[in-house]
Amino acid sequence: MSEWHLARGYRFAGTVSGLRKEPDRRDLAVIISDTPAAAAGVFTQNRVCAAPVQVSRERLPRADARAVVVCSGNANACTGEQGLADARRMTDLVAGELGCPSEQVLVASTGVIGRPLPMPVLEAGIPRATREAAAGRDALSNAAHAVLTTDTGIKIATRQHSGFTVTGFAKGAAMIGPNMATMLGFVMTDAAVAPTDLHRILKTAAEQSFNCISVEGHTSTNDTVFLLANGSGPPLAGQDLDAFALEVRHVCVELARKIIIDAEGAEHLITIDVDGCRTDAEAKQIAKTIAESALVKTAVFGADPNWGRVVSAAGYSGVTFDEKDLSLWMGDLPLYRAGTPLPFDAAAASGYLKHNREVHFKLRFTLGTGRCTFYTSDLTYEYVKLNADYTT
């Protein structure tokens, strides 16, 4: 990030409201667009979705979003009617400061499931955070801190292209945390883009980034990604819109990879490339099944080149294929060709897993041109430790 560009026309705050046990921990973020912004969102597919997801979903896409408010430490999920009222109240508090209707404010939360929000804390904290919001990198960094749960660091990505900038930040993947829910992403641009284009572009970008990562396959109740376009920069159409879509995808992939690199207890970033399938969807189904196999993930942790686990995971993915349709590589090492095991140097293969932080499995099928790249982490003692901790 030596050339560090920031989308124009946004202010940020990340403050300590007192939602969390740690006294100095930032837990409340506000993003304000100086002018009404086109806005789109993508959300968890979980049937049990958090109150802020329900509130934000019914407000999007729209042409005139003014702000986003986010709290961490409490997911406001499985909280019934009270939770919905509390999520709406969070947006009222921002809207009151900005002098706009509540519908122009979006909301997200992350943290413990099943506990009511401590509203007195937020009644005091949200107006203050809204007033403190400022432009610039430091304020963005504060906001990026305030949405974290078990993440070990902030996740920011930014790209500039012919007059517009796309800046995003995110927090930890899927349900990776002890008692925490939620992958959240916030992407801002100063380009002018219509809400329907924005929604289409975000949906495609999320499908190829945030929807291609998994820590343990547990879809959270709170997953949310917002994309705001406030038109401080140029209006986009035609090829410029395609270039914009590409930059949004780059930002989303970079944030998604950062989420996996910082997954709980992770010692490896595992990239699974599947190609030669009938469709992209089938390739993704295979890649996701491998990515979520505890046996594949423990083998990588242990530097065990136990490739039978990868092939057998592909086999139970639900996609129809014959063994002779499949070849497998780990890094550059061919392990399995058209259904037949290949002799290989087990010590070298183990060394590949042991000495690389980023490792790569490639599966090639002979069924078509469908493909997918999927990212996951290994399953370590530390993951079990973090997730077995008492909340009581």
Added chain:
Amino acid sequence: MSEWHLARGYRFAGTVSGLRKEPDRRDLAVIISDTPAAAAGVFTQNRVCAAPVQVSRERLPRADARAVVVCSGNANACTGEQGLADARRMTDLVAGELGCPSEQVLVASTGVIGRPLPMPVLEAGIPRATREAAAGRDALSNAAHAVLTTDTGIKIATRQHSGFTVTGFAKGAAMIGPNMATMLGFVMTDAAVAPTDLHRILKTAAEQSFNCISVEGHTSTNDTVFLLANGSGPPLAGQDLDAFALEVRHVCVELARKIIIDAEGAEHLITIDVDGCRTDAEAKQIAKTIAESALVKTAVFGADPNWGRVVSAAGYSGVTFDEKDLSLWMGDLPLYRAGTPLPFDAAAASGYLKHNREVHFKLRFTLGTGRCTFYTSDLTYEYVKLNADYTT
């Protein structure tokens, strides 16, 4: 097992052939029926299935099975054409001793995936084991030992009912082992039952037992359950056949529970009861999704009454429901009623998980009468350790 009955007309062997590294470890089992037996089998649904699965599947159901041969330590999976020839050769070696066609012999394997079988070892070992097979408990126990991989003990269940006996043994669940594949089950009866009835009864029993357990959700390449009925006892029809079906199910459920109790690294047997769904299949889909959530399994390991993980897993199971359709209990403790969290004593709830080896989650929906009981284990440091071990 104080009253310990054994199905009549079967002989067993469990010998040390030298397939495994440990010098005195039994690794080769043979089951012989004194008379031709009706036989049925159920197998893994994995598209990548082992050679012995392919060979046995094409031979079943049948009316005249004479024997089963099983090796442990090598799964004979992902081994191409050579693997198929080797699996057939294993049955030839038994058939040669018994003087019967090879088609009357079934075969199963469990162990490392992707390595050719060491056939010279089996060429010597199988005829010897076949000749050594004997009736009685000690021989059964030897056979039950010879099929184990990372199991810590043998798993036998037996039931007697008005003149007939059903005796079964099994080995470890799903792909629970370091580099091991396979859940295997062998159920013998002395009743006389037609092959088509036998197949139907086994399919139903397996669906409600072995298909309702999961360690980490990794469907192996080698899963196999055989049911043999040699007619040393009475022929069964009508109500007797129903009684037989029930006893087969009891034996299968008992074996399935034993597999989970002995799952790698397990400290808890977790029972998940789901009822009130539209169909049994939907109830099973919800129960299985919860059972395979790493976050649910680590929470139980850590005695963390983190019920939001259970509800959110139900939410991403793919079954459509609203939160108000769902209530949840842990043991006798109500946690969530019709979509609203209930206040509960967190210390008592944690104590329930901490002090019970067997724990219970109950989910009740208001959508119909579909139900399922599913069993799983917790996710522990030991599980990660065992599965991260080097094979190299």
